[in-house]
Amino acid sequence: MRTSHWIRLAVAAVAAATLVGCGLGDPNGSGGTGAGDASAGGEVKGKVSLQTWALKPKFTAYMEGVIDAFEKKHPGVQVEWLDQPGEGYSEKVLSQAAGGTLPDVVNLPPDFALPLVKQNMLLDVAKADPKRASDYVEGGTAAYRFAGQDGTYGYPWYLNTDVNYWNATLLTRYGLDPKKPPATLDELIAAARTVKEKSDGSVYLMSRKPGLMDFANAGVKLMSDDGKTFTFNTPEAAALLDTYRGAFKDGLLPKDVLTEKYAGNAKLFTSGTVAWTTAGGNYITSLAADNPSLAPQVVSSPAMGTPPLYVQGLSVSGGTKNRATALALARWVTNAENQAAFARLTSIFPSTKASASDAFFSKSDGTNAGDAKVTAFSSLAGARMLEPVQANDAIKTVINQQIALALSGRTSSKEALDTAVTRCNQMLKD
Amino acid sequence: MTHRLTHRRWFTPWLLAGPAVVWLAVFNLWPAVNTVILSFTNAKPLGGGHFTGLDNYERALSDEQLIDALVNSIVYLLVCLPLLTLLPLLLALLVEKKLPGITFFRTAFYTPVVASAVVVALIWGWVLDDRGLVNGVLGQLGLADQPVSFLTDRWLLLFSAIGLTVWKGLGYYMVIYLSALGNVARELHEAAAVDGASAVRRFWHVTLPGVRPAMMLISVLISVSALRVFSELYVLSNGTGGPGGRDMSVVMLIQMYSRGFTGHIGYASALSLLLFMITVGPMLLLARLNRKAA
Helix, strand or coil, rough: HHHHHHHHHHHHHHHHHHHCCCCCCCCCCCCEEEEEEECCCHHHCCCEEEEEEECCCCCHHHHHHHHHHHHHHHCEEEEEEEEECCCHHHHHHHHHHHHHHCCCEEEEEEHHHHHHCCCCEEEEHHHHHHCCCCCCCCHHHCCCCCCCCCCCEEEEEEEEECEEEEEEEHHHCCCCCCCCCCEEEEHHHHHHHHHHHHCCCCCCCCCCCCCCCHHHCCCCCCCCCCCCCCCCCHHHHHHHHHHHHHHHCCCCHHHHHHHHCHHHHHHHHHCCCEEEEEEEHHHHHHHHHHHCHHHHHHEECCCCCCEEEEEEEEEEECCCHHHHHHHHHHHHCCCHHHHHHHHHHCCCCEEHHHHCCCHHHHCCCCCHHHHHHHHHHHHHCCCCCCCCCCCCHHHHHHHHHHHHHCCCCCCCHHHHHHHHHHHHHHHHHH | HHHHHHHHHHHHHHHHHHHHHHHHHHHHHHHHHHHHCCCCCCCCCCCCCCECCHHHHHHHHHCHHHHHHHHHHHHHHHHHHHHHHHHHHHHHHHHCCCCCCHHHHHHHHHHHCCHHHHHHHHHHHHCCCCCCCHHHHHCCCCCCCCCCCCCCHHHHHHHHHHHHHHHHHHHHHHHCCCCCCCCHCCHHHHHHHCCCCHHHHHHHHHHHHHHHEEEEEEEHHHHHHHHHHCHHHHCCCCCCCHHHHCCCCCCHHHHHCCCCCCCCCCHHHHHHHHHHHHHHHHHHHHHHHHHHHH
């Protein structure tokens, strides 16, 4: 009797606990209305909210300066600045969108913006502010145009790209010239083999598995033009994956690359275990904090193939009650002057055309961090968004799983890619 | 006066129970009911929510990742259940004795329980990776030419996670057994000893029946946590679910499908309900077995 009472209690508790947490809010929650037909007309005044992503406390003074200047320029305007922590930002934006509380101006990378655009929650700024296009570089503006959706849904704010970073000490130790680092995949694999042989397998050059960006660089079409299906299961993608399979089989990559996420590559580089990584233009600065003795030994070179373009932008909520002020604020924060000032505080690059001739970005101060910044800036001209914005975290997880399975040799490259495409298309269709 | 007292008797219990009932209804009952409703829709965080009948359940039946996850859960259950039911009992019998310094061992066995599951899994990840402590020792002893793929092979990763669960759970269940052992009448042991029963017979005929209620509770708790495992597999596989995603648990699948702007809440809800039904099964079976044994 006593036991069965315990069991009943446990059953009840588990029943509740299993179901709780799966409980979900109103699926039809909507935050915006009729966003597409905006117009910039109207007086710039009143209250407006601006949401940024993880800028406090490092850039508090900068943002307050930008906002104060805006309020000074437009008397009667009051900007409420919200800054959200780095972790869980997508969930925060999602809850705001579902609850109809999206701030008037909100920092959204393109992959966050697309689902909101599909729900008509963001303003088409191309329609509302047609003159805006001439101020920004095409790559930045293009990031906020989506297949199957008319319009442009954000002001590009700041840009970044990837640069190759090499541990010069390790390269030299194993007979490679840090001044002439590998520039193609074949050269990279050859160099990785040299490092492996000369270090008796104690050091790796390569430590990341291929992904969508590598397929794009190999000329593989990742998605259909309408953005509704993935198409990366091509013979070219399988051939690239086979090349990596061979390298993995030969022990040129650490085994745990199979379960490492992208950051694992940079982590191993920071610990001095691998001799190559890719990262943004400010990597050496952050490396100096994590591993001060390694930072001076690092040299940079341009990314292999087409450099990836990473874009941050400001979008305007379709539900804003102060459209003119919201548009003016988004444009103010992203103007050339404010972006240039921001870029002097950290290694990001302005998305405005006026900044292209700014010597600050194109001339190195002679340090390796300065060289990397210039390498990144000069790469931006040819950079483009290599991964489709439809590839969200869940989709990337599925792709990574299948690539890892192919690398491990438990399935063929073609089969892994076919499975990945089938599963990803199902997820897109949902 | 009598009338007033009667009146009070009528509403007083409701008044006292009211806050708890409201709390349960809002935070337990409604989410549970909502999950059932959503499982028959194509709900997403933004949009969707249309009735789709049994589509989500049909999809689940042909979902290869779900089948892998279920296999993982069943293996987890089959290995964890006997180990975590018996080993903590043996540990409890050991540390129950009043010996000098026994408190140290009780504390040592309980320490993993206090540690965060994620932190412990991270530490195990470092210990088991290619360049970790275990592979280092195996290499030094000449027992392995190549690092053993504890974290990248489907089954080794699963059993590494099981090992972690068992190690972390020992202390917790040991404490439950210690409390149950305290309730086993010492006179019964003494009487059995006087009758000439060996230690093994006393364990079988006195200790085991005495701790049977606790053992059943522990079995249920282990079954539930084994079927709903998440942290160990998630952290050891770095959130990837292992090569091919073959080391995912059902909860990891639910998490994968429900997260983000484009999460498929309808399908994730259907998976939650399936997991719920699967979890209840072993519990009812254990309850039935217990009734029979009683």
